[in-house]
Amino acid sequence: MSVVLNFKSHLSELFAQALREVAPEFANNGSAQVEILIERPKLASHGDYACNLAMQLAKALRKPPRDIAQALIAALPASEVVAKVEIAGAGFINVFVTTAAKQGVVRGVLQAGAGYGHVHLGAGRKVGVEFVSANPTGPLHVGHGRGAAVGDCLCNVLHAAGWNVTREFYYNDAGAQIDNLMRSVQLRCLGITPDDPGWPEAGYRGDYIADVAKAYLAREMVEADDQHVQASGDVNDAEAIRHFAVAYLRREQDLDLRAFGVNFDVFSLESALYTDGKVEETVKKLIASGHTYEQDDALWLRTTDFGDDKDRVMRKSDGGYTYFVPDVAYHLDKWRRGFGRVINEQGSDHHSTITRVRAGLQALAVGIPKGWPDYVLHQMVTVLKNGEEVKISKRAGSYVTLRDLIDEVGCDATRYFLAARHPDSQLVFDIDLAKSQSNDNPVYYIQYAHARIHAVLAQWGGDRQSLHHADVSALESEYETALLQRMIDFPQVIESAADDLAPHLVAFYLKDLAAGFHSYYNASRFLVEDEKIKLARLALVAAVAQVVRNGLLLLGVSAPEKM
């Protein structure tokens, strides 16, 4: 007998068959349609799975829902998985799954190991995920940290859901902000500080600018994976300063990201889009498309043809391009690299670019689908320190850097904090709370479950491989079946997180799983006399540890065996 673990789809098929018998016109190839929804009830007394089919059909069939439920149950094909079926409430059909069927998950988890939970939604298709993409004009702050945590976790989840994921970082290393950066460093080289009257309004005021200037004057070398830049020390060489400052700050950002456990496959430079001629090419294509026009010495794109509320300038009257032109060129490049799907994770303050970029891509008329690319926008992070909000402004030099957070509250806790909330909700990061109560952080609660299990397994000292074939038929208690069911849910959590682009679901799932384990731990003993019971329980908790570990790795959080 093959082991059924995806009870949801199994039950869905059973109900589809029953439906064909009871109301054929609503079945798959019938004229009317109804969705067969199998959900997990909140209360255990309502069974393991519930189906609301009867209530959906009641009106059309003009029969009481409970009568329809009765008929559906009568028509339900036999299954080894189903222990009991009940009608409840207004007409819910509650299904109880046999404990024996649930027990199969233990072997399933232990054999699949790190692969347990993986699903095939993506079918190996390519998806490009761009995230962080901070301007190389200063250190990464909390907001970037949220982008890094959410984006990286999303990538992990998509990978687990069967997508072929590429992580990409885009550097806006051209344009006006970089000019400001260059000028700020140059002034610092000349000994002018932000407090001096000659300091420009748009200049960057942070202390790190002085560090860059000092390094430049000292003719330091910036070494990183893809770049080696030697400072000339010449205060009058604007190009050399620009080049060095960008390289210096990119290196700092890379180091921060690495310390945060986030790695990218591809780094794209805005400046390269100019030097490679991709910006020019995009402009020519847009002009050829007929969606552009000249007005007031500027070149405009008629983005209103594609749903924008007003047209946008492409080439300014001073001859330079606006930001969104290289952005369109960049996305055209992504499309040509074969990404049928692209997800951009950004702060919600960038949401106005969405319409523009999509409009530009549509104007190109190269076959890019309308809603391409996808966006995940995280809301702003406000930071509390000493009970007061810290205003983040690069220019003012007021900062809470990602590096500070990693140093003060740790990488694991920071990642968990930033990834464990819905991207749509604003986030208050209370630094004092995160620091002072770091032991109450939910991430430790989850890690503790993992460590506890490993302590038990170490105490036992037996061959862990032997647990893969343990007889688990003794696992019948309330605690045990609850844990079995939670582990069965894991693949569906990954599926939902990938579908909804909502990595925080993994964090909440893990908290529930850990809670289930801690309750079990306090209510039971594992190293008991009875060999069969002992091995069954050890197999169960070993499987739980595996799922906890798999989930923590999705979040980019470590799964320590001791803490």
Added chain:
RNA sequence: GCGCCCGUAGCUCAGCUGGAUAGAGUACUUGGCUACGAACCAAGGGGUCGGGCGUUCGAAUCGCUCCGGGCGCACCA
């Protein structure tokens, strides 16, 4: 003014492809280590799901509207 997001327990947040008695953490009260890790567990109080109207057998969830908060509305990026 227009667009996007949010408003759920004192606080921080889940739940939102409509489902049954709205959940967790924290804080507060009480109990549990001479047995595998107490960074844990068990029990208790705490709610007009921002307000109103509507759709529905059924609304925290969908629609409209009002109120409140965040972000964005450049020939900046």
